[in-house]
Amino acid sequence: SQTIHQWPATLVQPVGSPLSLECTVEGTSNPNLYWYRQAAGRGLQLLFYSVGIGQISSEVPQNLSASRPQDRQFILSSKKLLLSDSGFYLCAWSAGTNPGSPLHFGNGTRLTVT
Amino acid sequence: KQEVTQIPAALSVPEGENLVLNCSFTDSAIYNLQWFRQDPGKGLTSLLLIQSSQREQTSGRLNASLDKSSGRSTLYIAASQPGDSATYLCAATNAGGTSYGKLTFGQGTILTVHP
Numbered sequence: 539s540q541t542i543h544q545w546p547a548t549l550v551q552p553v554g555s556p557l558s559l560e561c562t563v564e565g566t567s568n569p570n571l572y573w574y575r576q577a578a579g580r581g582l583q584l585l586f587y588s589v590g591i592g593q594i595s596s597e598v599p600q601n602l603s604a605s606r607p608q609d610r611q612f613i614l615s616s617k618k619l620l621l622s623d624s625g626f627y628l629c630a631w632s633a634g635t636n637p638g639s640p641l642h643f644g645n646g647t648r649l650t651v652t
Numbered sequence: 653k654q655e656v657t658q659i660p661a662a663l664s665v666p667e668g669e670n671l672v673l674n675c676s677f678t679d680s681a682i683y684n685l686q687w688f689r690q691d692p693g694k695g696l697t698s699l700l701l702i703q704s705s706q707r708e709q710t711s712g713r714l715n716a717s718l719d720k721s722s723g724r725s726t727l728y729i730a731a732s733q734p735g736d737s738a739t740y741l742c743a744a745t746n747a748g749g750t751s752y753g754k755l756t757f758g759q760g761t762i763l764t765v766h767p
Contacts, residue, residue, distance in 0.1 A: 580759075581758065581760070582757040638684045640701050641696075641698065643698075645694055646693070
């Protein structure tokens, strides 16, 4: 069966520090991968998605970047965090062949920028 | 641009009550409609997925319906239990335009079932 791992679960970082969140998927190949952010009082916002290694699409201009160095690995990064980067970050995957495939989420990372 | 709205924003019911959560979407060009559950501080768990050609899906005490022409979906929970307390989100998978294949989420309904 397929599983998705996301870490760390919680993170407290000072403003201006770098960020690296990692997500890996097991039990499937060539998945579509997604990074979402859920801010308090707001819905889920799609940040990045990837349909293959090295293929990253950004949904909104921001202080963050994403990379996909391996088929089942998706990394969210920042060189210098802002206060506004605080939020709940969720990684997700779906089967790569069908645009209507179900979306499966990791347990999320709670990021607090102080 | 697809917009998804969920009503009510919050709902509190006594245990055993049947309840309905509502979801509406503005663009009927969708592949499917998904319902998720989110416990506090956790990720989203998929509950039901209704393809655009389907009218409803059932899983245990949950039943989700879809009326694509009117842009509405409902999640029916029968005989609610305290363990059902969570935030419920719906999401439409867009089938057209620049958002092709991407999900648009509603803001969620916070459900509390009290003993």
